[in-house]
Amino acid sequence: MTTRVRPSSKRCAVIGGSGFLGRHLVEKLADKGYTVSVFDIRQSYELPGVTFYLGDLCDKQALLPALRDVSLVFHCASPAPGADDRALFERVNISGTRTVIQACHEAGVQKLVLTSSASVVFEGTDIKNGKEDLPYAKKPIDFYTLTKIQQEKLVLEACDKENGFLTVAIRPHGIFGPRDPQLVPILVDTARRGKMKFIIGNGSNLVDFTYVENVVHGHVLAAERLRPESPICGQAYHITNDEPVFFWDFMSQILVGLGYNAPRYHLPYWLVYGIALLLWVLTVLLRPLVSWKPTFTPMRVALAGTHHYYSCARAKQDMGYQPVVSLKDAIMLTVESYPHLRQGA
Ligand SMILES: NC(=O)C1=CN([C@@H]2O[C@H](COP(=O)(O)OP(=O)(O)OC[C@H]3O[C@@H](n4cnc5c(N)ncnc54)[C@H](OP(=O)(O)O)[C@@H]3O)[C@@H](O)[C@H]2O)C=CC1
Numbered sequence: 001m002t003t004r005v006r007p008s009s010k011r012c013a014v015i016g017g018s019g020f021l022g023r024h025l026v027e028k029l030a031d032k033g034y035t036v037s038v039f040d041i042r043q044s045y046e047l048p049g050v051t052f053y054l055g056d057l058c059d060k061q062a063l064l065p066a067l068r069d070v071s072l073v074f075h076c077a078s079p080a081p082g083a084d085d086r087a088l089f090e091r092v093n094i095s096g097t098r099t100v101i102q103a104c105h106e107a108g109v110q111k112l113v114l115t116s117s118a119s120v121v122f123e124g125t126d127i128k129n130g131k132e133d134l135p136y137a138k139k140p141i142d143f144y145t146l147t148k149i150q151q152e153k154l155v156l157e158a159c160d161k162e163n164g165f166l167t168v169a170i171r172p173h174g175i176f177g178p179r180d181p182q183l184v185p186i187l188v189d190t191a192r193r194g195k196m197k198f199i200i201g202n203g204s205n206l207v208d209f210t211y212v213e214n215v216v217h218g219h220v221l222a223a224e225r226l227r228p229e230s231p232i233c234g235q236a237y238h239i240t241n242d243e244p245v246f247f248w249d250f251m252s253q254i255l256v257g258l259g260y261n262a263p264r265y266h267l268p269y270w271l272v273y274g275i276a277l278l279l280w281v282l283t284v285l286l287r288p289l290v291s292w293k294p295t296f297t298p299m300r301v302a303l304a305g306t307h308h309y310y311s312c313a314r315a316k317q318d319m320g321y322q323p324v325v326s327l328k329d330a331i332m333l334t335v336e337s338y339p340h341l342r343q344g345a
């Protein structure tokens, strides 16, 4: 006779746990006394109480050992938005997420928390205080967004109270903080190349940037509140700093904090967007001959020149969410964490 070990509620797995958000999440979970299995295609650190399983999440046989005796899974793996590779996004975010769900069923996992994105409703035009009932983008602005939409739908539709499999999706926006490989490094690289002189549009567009610890807090709350009687089952939740900020003020604060000049001159939004679109078409047409990634993609220009901030009222009401680090402190902590990116370093 085989006896099945009942998964402990203090054992969890983090798929994508070597990444920026994933590692912060793993550190918090370990601090809270969880035993954590990390599944990722790479291992970027070591931590007591954390076991690493390396592999591609599209490979169920590789994934299953990481989910053994685990009751709770966080799925925060995705190719980076800058990958611009439709086949890769579809393989990892869509078929890979199907594989994750199947593996959860086979391993007897009871709860799945997905890291989705607030961008699933963003089409490149203004969103002001967007709520979760906004429809998914009909014309997603890139393949990353397109596949994040499909991924979120798959996870929420898999929620099945009768069979004891509960799911929830967290939609963060503009995550930043120590060790982020995207936001600050891209910004500094652009400044070092002398391209951070211009403000796209009139500079009055409000945007959410979310400190990584607040995103982690949202994930942990969701996991701990995910019970059959809870309203959060099968739902998506915006998690932000709840302090929308002018996009260009935020960028300027980071730049000035690191010793660079803030951008000063204005360029018309539609001119820059048109150029970005043209460059993107050219890179697609010339791809077999030239491999070049423009800094100014249509998605980036849209993010830099439109309003996109979201309401966290639903997360506050259903999970008691409140940001734990203010934007002011978050910017200070972030700037301090990048001494090597300072001007002159
Ligand atoms: N950063 C942000 O501003 C936002 C992020 N999100 C979402 O949050 C999640 C985490 O993002 P972030 O931490 O920034 O991203 P990272 O790229 O830092 O982390 C993702 C991790 O997943 C790994 N990974 C990628 N593909 C696979 C695969 N096939 N199998 C196993 N592991 C894989 C990555 O490895 P490798 O690095 O080698 O590719 C990386 O370690 C993502 O789902 C993202 O869509 C949502 C909103 C905003």
Ligand SMILES: CC(C)=CCC[C@@H](C)[C@H]1CC[C@H]2C3=C(CC[C@]12C)[C@@]1(C)CCC(=O)C[C@@H]1CC3
Residues within 6 Å of the ligand: 173, 174, 175, 182, 183, 184, 186, 187, 190, 195, 196, 198, 200, 207, 208, 209, 295, 296, 300, 301, 303, 304
């Ligand atoms: C709020 C949100 C979803 C932020 C996501 C982070 C990145 C998309 C941004 C981080 C650095 C930004 C940046 C630009 C666009 C958006 C980012 C990549 C520019 C390319 C916009 C045009 C410029 O003038 C240069 C900017 C460099 C930094």
